[in-house]
Amino acid sequence: MHGTLNKRALFARMLRNEAPSDGGQGGNGATPPAETPPAVTPPANSQTTAPAWHESIEDEGLRKFIEGKGFKGAGDAAKALQDLEGKTAVPDSVDAYQLPVPEGQDKAFSQVAAGWMHKAGIPVAQAQTLAAAWNQHQAEQQQAADLARQQQGERDVSGLKKEWGGEYDANTELARRAVRTFGADEQTLEKISQALGDGETLRFFHRIGKHLGEGTLIPAGGERGNAQPADPEAARAARMFPSMKK
Structure with a gap:
């Protein structure tokens, strides 16, 4: 009876893929299955990371500038340069400025001012912003003068x-x-x-x-x-x- 229990234990361990407790081959002489070796995880630094696209730039200052802008690639950098050039280009003609003129005022001064802007190399967008700011300042000055005169x-x-x-x-x-x-x-x-x-x-x-x-x-x-x-x-x-x- 005792021998039967030992054989049943060996049989159960064989089914569970376990080795006999005494290290033997079991009651039926069968060789137990070999244990599976644990998986080996490769070191974290075993893979080689490709260098960033801007690392090939020799000028250190320019390389750091590009890196700080966060461009994902040369295409992004070129597109940003194209957009910047479009915003900062000086027009070929003074007429391209189209400076804003307050309602009821003569356009003569705006045409003279456009000539100044063109000579100074100011882009259209910046020139229009300056003209609008000047008009606003003049309007505020006139309002202040009118109020002072009324009070006087x-x-x-x-x-x-x-x-x-x-x-x-x-x-x-x-x-x-x-x-x-x-x-x-x-x-x-x-x-x-x-x-x-x-x-x-x-x-x-x-x-x-x-x-x-x-x-x-x-x-x-x-x-x-x-x-x-x-x-x-x-x-x-x-x-x-x-x-x-x-």
Whole structure:
């Protein structure tokens, strides 16, 4: 019975591909199968890595520059160079710039500026960017100047209200009467206001209106002929508006 158990154990080990515990050949004299040798993993550095495409560049600085750009190959580097040349090329003609011109402004300056850009070798895209930035700067400067002039005009008129007191409305109406008499349009009034300021412009036309009401300012061709008014402001008005009517 004991011998039968040993044979069954050897048989089970044979099926499991195991060697007998006593190192023998087993009860039936069969040779046990040989053990499979373990797989051998080759060293990590056993494979040879091909050099990068830019390693053949002899100039060290250029090689590091190319490496830093991360180009995957010579084709990528050539394409980048082509794109760069397209963006930085100077046009053959000044007309190619087509610099932006603010609405309502003359194109003459943009044409002169385009000539400067071409002479300096500036590409089209950069020239248009510079022109747009300049236009924006000029617009901001003009807005700031207009705001400052408006605020100054408000201060001037406020000072006149204090100076004239209760006569402010009547004096302003005399100024309006002079404007109507001389037929001064909005553009003309704006030019005068730019030169004198809002406060002085109001004073100017108030004096004229006062002389008109007193009959001391006679338009050319009036009842007193071409007599010139004695008041300097009235004389200036006569010179500025020679075609005024009574």
